[in-house]
Amino acid sequence: MTALAEPRLTAPARIEPRPFGLARHSLALARRSVLKTLRTPEQLLDVTIQPVIFVVVFVYLLGGAIAGDTGKYLQFLVPAIMVQTVMFGGMATGVNLNTDIGKGVFDRFRSLPIGRSAPLIGSVAGDLIRYVVAIVSLLVFASLMGFRFQTGVGSVLAACVLTTFFAFCLSWVVVLIGMVMRTPGAVQGTAFVIMFPLTFGTSMIAPKDTLPGWLQSWVGVNPVAHMMEASRALMLGGPLGDHVVWVLVWSVGILAVFAPLAVRAYRRRT
Amino acid sequence: MPWAFQAEGLVKRYGKTTALAGIELAAEQGSVLGVLGPNGAGKTTAVRILATLLRPDAGRATVGGFDVVRDAAKVRRLIGLTGQYASVDEDLTGTQNLVLIGQLLDLRTPDAKARAVELLAGFGLSEAAGKQVKTYSGGMRRRLDLAASLVGRPEVIYLDEPTTGLDPAKREDVWSMVRSLADDGVTVLLTTQYLEEADALADTISVIDHGKVIANGTPGELKRVVGGQTVLIRPADPADLVTASAIAGAVADRQVESPARGVLTVPVDGDAAFTEIVRRLAQERIAVTELSLRLPSLDEVFFTLTGHHTQQEAA
Numbered sequence: 001m002t003a004l005a006e007p008r009l010t011a012p013a014r015i016e017p018r019p020f021g022l023a024r025h026s027l028a029l030a031r032r033s034v035l036k037t038l039r040t041p042e043q044l045l046d047v048t049i050q051p052v053i054f055v056v057v058f059v060y061l062l063g064g065a066i067a068g069d070t071g072k073y074l075q076f077l078v079p080a081i082m083v084q085t086v087m088f089g090g091m092a093t094g095v096n097l098n099t100d101i102g103k104g105v106f107d108r109f110r111s112l113p114i115g116r117s118a119p120l121i122g123s124v125a126g127d128l129i130r131y132v133v134a135i136v137s138l139l140v141f142a143s144l145m146g147f148r149f150q151t152g153v154g155s156v157l158a159a160c161v162l163t164t165f166f167a168f169c170l171s172w173v174v175v176l177i178g179m180v181m182r183t184p185g186a187v188q189g190t191a192f193v194i195m196f197p198l199t200f201g202t203s204m205i206a207p208k209d210t211l212p213g214w215l216q217s218w219v220g221v222n223p224v225a226h227m228m229e230a231s232r233a234l235m236l237g238g239p240l241g242d243h244v245v246w247v248l249v250w251s252v253g254i255l256a257v258f259a260p261l262a263v264r265a266y267r268r269r270t
Numbered sequence: 271m272p273w274a275f276q277a278e279g280l281v282k283r284y285g286k287t288t289a290l291a292g293i294e295l296a297a298e299q300g301s302v303l304g305v306l307g308p309n310g311a312g313k314t315t316a317v318r319i320l321a322t323l324l325r326p327d328a329g330r331a332t333v334g335g336f337d338v339v340r341d342a343a344k345v346r347r348l349i350g351l352t353g354q355y356a357s358v359d360e361d362l363t364g365t366q367n368l369v370l371i372g373q374l375l376d377l378r379t380p381d382a383k384a385r386a387v388e389l390l391a392g393f394g395l396s397e398a399a400g401k402q403v404k405t406y407s408g409g410m411r412r413r414l415d416l417a418a419s420l421v422g423r424p425e426v427i428y429l430d431e432p433t434t435g436l437d438p439a440k441r442e443d444v445w446s447m448v449r450s451l452a453d454d455g456v457t458v459l460l461t462t463q464y465l466e467e468a469d470a471l472a473d474t475i476s477v478i479d480h481g482k483v484i485a486n487g488t489p490g491e492l493k494r495v496v497g498g499q500t501v502l503i504r505p506a507d508p509a510d511l512v513t514a515s516a517i518a519g520a521v522a523d524r525q526v527e528s529p530a531r532g533v534l535t536v537p538v539d540g541d542a543a544f545t546e547i548v549r550r551l552a553q554e555r556i557a558v559t560e561l562s563l564r565l566p567s568l569d570e571v572f573f574t575l576t577g578h579h580t581q582q583e584a585a
Contacts, residue, residue, distance in 0.1 A: 009392045011454045013423040014347065018376045028373040036361040039402065104357030108418065111321045112374045113346035 033126020047134035094174030159234035172258035179265035223250035274457035279329035304472030312481035350419030504560035
């Protein structure tokens with residue numbers, strides 16, 4: 001082999017820093033994350049097949065009992081389970097980061113002159129593609145089963161965007177878990193323990209007024225429950241109430257607390 | 271000459287284990303520093319501190335005059351790092367890996383792409399540029415890894431055991447790359463377990479053991495301390511052993527030994543003695559099946575310097 005045939009290929013030279021480093025670097029790393037996802041489509045199984053299975057199981061097993069009719073139950077379930085699907089999709093961000101961080105490539109990122117938060121922001125932002133895939137595959141499948149939107153395109157899009165924003169903010173909790181736990185399995189386990197009361201402690205499966213009092217209180221404060229009700233109102237019509245406000249307040253609050261904690265945990269991890 | 275990097279009294283502890291016990295390392299601009307030591311001697315820890323990946327518990331280190339803890343961001347603009355394990359993304363292609371690093375180093379995307387093309391060509395990876403790294407052979411990965419650490423034209427590059435696990439031909443490739451780096455004026459820190467490698471590449475060698483430098487000097491100085499080279503001769507015809515022994519003894523002016531049947535070894539002080547032995551063997555028409563000039567192994571170096579073997583170190 002003619003190593004370094006061209007002379008001065010490696011001659012030292014300084015590269016001048018350019019402005020907006022954090023945004024540019026995060027974007028470049030988000031692109032990496034998207035490329036990786038597209039190269040390994042099997043990583044999308046949890047956001048394509050899993051929601052379909054959930055819908056089939058709930059609608060045909062429980063639909064008749066809860067709503068008296070599977071068609072009616074499908075209308076009730078889909079806007080809410082979309083939220084759960086996207087949240088579960090966000091769990092993979094923490095697991096993937098935990099796997100990724102143990103590899104040499106993260107050592108390389110750490111040795112580069114980039115913001116410490118850039119690799120985390122890049123991963124979380126890059127995983128937005130998973131949310132889009134999740135929403136599209138769920139809504140397409142639900143439509144085939146007979147689900148029908150009762151509102152306009154604008155409202156439906158608003159439901160999807162709000163869900164995505166909410167899941168994006170919430171995924172920083174899982175990213176923090178991914179930074180603190182030692183193995184990907186532990187990340188998954190811990191994330192499930194947190195996600196289950198959040199997603200099932202809601203009116204997703206059954207109307208709120210059928211739940212016991214203590215559970216109704218939890219549903220009243222659970223941000224995921226507000227998100228699901230907002231999604232229902234936006235897709236099926238009906239009173240939107242203050243659900244959207246609660247969702248936005250919770251989202252920004254979660255982001256403001258957990259994103260800095262996750263970055264701090266990442267910096268401490270060596 | 272100013273120091274390209276300098277470490278003074280670096281200490282790093284992990285719980286009860288002391289990885290570095292006050293290590294001193296330094297290299298002049300454009301030189302190659304070989305850091306020689308067995309597994310667990312603290313080589314990687316020292317590299318990680320100099321690469322701003324770890325904070326030392328005590329001591330200080332500077333690269334290009336910048337402190338690795340206080341001015342870490344500035345240090346990161348000067349360095350390139352190639353770890354023992356390839357630090358490239360397996361799911362991406364060779365080009366995608368290098369372009370990403372270029373972008374992270376603040377190159378404009380067209381410049382990052384041009385730099386990727388030129389480095390891939392320089393490292394003989396043009397054909398594999400569009401393939402995912404997981405399809406690369408071990409040698410190709412190592413080359414891509416090295417290319418990745420050179421995207422930003424670093425002033426200092428750390429090569430942590432760059433030839434571990436490579437076969438001899440691939441090792442030669444890496445060696446020639448290290449030499450070109452030095453020719454281009456890059457300062458290289460190379461860690462290795464082989465004296466032969468340090469001897470072939472380094473301007474200065476620091477031998478480390480238990481997180482401390484136990485010997486330091488040019489390869490020549492070090493070899494004088496640890497006993498230099500040994501010539502090994504295996505005559506094709508055992509009947510020639512006596513003549514061969516006489517030649518070797520006369521040229522080297524040392525005691526010739528026979529560590530195994532049909533094999534002669536004699537310590538020599540310089541390369542010239544080897545040439546002379548070869549010449550005289552040819553003159554006497556003595557055919558040989560093996561004739562080599564070898565350096566002491568790391569184990570022998572350690573035995574000379576510390577009085578114990580490296581295997582006991584690990585235990």
